[in-house]
Amino acid sequence: MTDLGVPDLDIETLRLLVAIESARSLSGAARARGLSQPSASARVKEFEARWGLSLVRRSARGSTLTEDGEAVVAWGRAVMHAADTMRASLAAMSAEKVEGVAVAASLTVAEYLLPRWLGELHHRQPDVRPRLHVVNSELAAEEVRSGVADIGFIETAVMPRDLARRQVGRDRMAVVVAPAHRWARRRTPLTRAEMGDESWVLRERGSGSRSTFESALRRVPNVAMEGTSTATLIGAAMAGVGPAVVSARSVVAEIETGRLVEVPTTVEMLRPLTAVWRAEERLRRPAEDLLLIAMESMRWV
Template sequence: MTPDLEAVEVLLAVDELGSIGRAAERLAITQPAASARLRSMEARWGLTLVERSARGSHLTSDGRAVAGWAASVMDQVTAMNAGLQALRRDHDRDVRIAASLTIAGFLMPAWLGALRGQRPDASPQLAVVNSAEVIERLRSGTADVGFIETTDLPEDLATRRVGTDTLAVVVAPGHQWATRDSPVTDAELAAEPLVLREPGSGTRRTFDAALARMPVVALEAGSTASLIGAAQAGIGPAVVSARAVRGHLDRGELVEVETDLDLRRPLTVLWSWDRRLSVTAEVLLLIATGKT
């Protein structure tokens, strides 16, 4: 049998203060509750630990023996509680984020700024990886929350939409598609060597699903900047987030090509059902979903 620590607290307070009423006041409970805890402990162990009288209460010889043992135990409990609270505070400051390229580059900075405003002691860690790697990090427990840019959502993770993005097919001003009046067809896109993200990225998954056939690849790259540079150099049409090329389009460095594909994609936050989120992670979720 394990002693009831709440009853032990009452016993020690009675020993120090000489009154069940004053012991109850110190512990912020009612006197009947304090008396009930002592009676329960005495009944459980078959001992009389406290002598009660109109002049006050004092411990019996058995009660003093128990109190002597209990003092060191309660010191250890107090130390353990302090350690647990410190661990929880550290955990609640932390959040390990895995985000795919577009979200990390164009949305995450504002979200992290808002997070800093609400939780100045937050300690976020951001890893920029493709959507497939985001999912793997969540499954392995090396990320707390993840953000991806694909319609292919895992069923074993919790998900919530945080926005929508659209891909753009862009070419250099000198490309033959730059001045055409009609949309480029899926057959033309499938036949043209393209500049694309690597398999596993949200951009590539969205484009492959929309095209519904294997594209011809002129270049695969893991960064948006590389895709944009390749398109500007005339290597081929690039498929990138429209957010990423807005400035290049405005300056005339690239031209967006109209297509007959649906290149919209959801932006989604994910986390594991099985792991408790820190307070910082929960605040970040609310910020990303527009609920704070």
């Protein structure tokens, strides 16, 4: 039980429920999670009993999620993402450095992409101990420039000309609003002029999100609130402070559950995800391998 007097979350069962949604079968989900079918079934029943919910509809044709089950899975994806991010970050921080690589990364890359990249780096080079600094794009470039970081990953269209660089992928920015916002019921895309008249919830200056939006808007936006994290922007948008511009990767769960609505626009907001390093130095092997992993990972995205 938690301090609030309610049961704690069982992340492994959340992973099993996600697998049931994908496999549409309890036995298939059990195999995917390395469980026996009786063990998987017992896990689901215990979870349902603990929370007083019916999550899985069982039939001769397979297992599907109930409406409550679909909501739990949508929330669970966000919980699992946060847990995976924390696990990768703790692993990078806690182990004694044998051969290190210092990585500076902007927020979206650090939250949604780097955990997978660092996991693959560990698989290939288990003795390498990364050190991760999560900063905005401008500061990530500065840490590389000053030698604090061996390699940086930034998400801005404004490239530092004094650093070597290679684009590893792209990220789409989305306009999101609370369901009660007048834009949530629009049938036509927002124009650049309409966007220019609105007051926005945005990241701070120096962030890739902010520079991408300003470049797309072609003017300095009106700001209702600034935040230094994506979570702050998402929370402010849900609270009705104003429309927010965030990475589409970061609001999948909120859009699936109806807590936010993505508003289409006539303005394309794609930003490059770019690796940067000091031009006068060759990347050491751990940093070079991380760059290759990033490029391989983003090839099909």
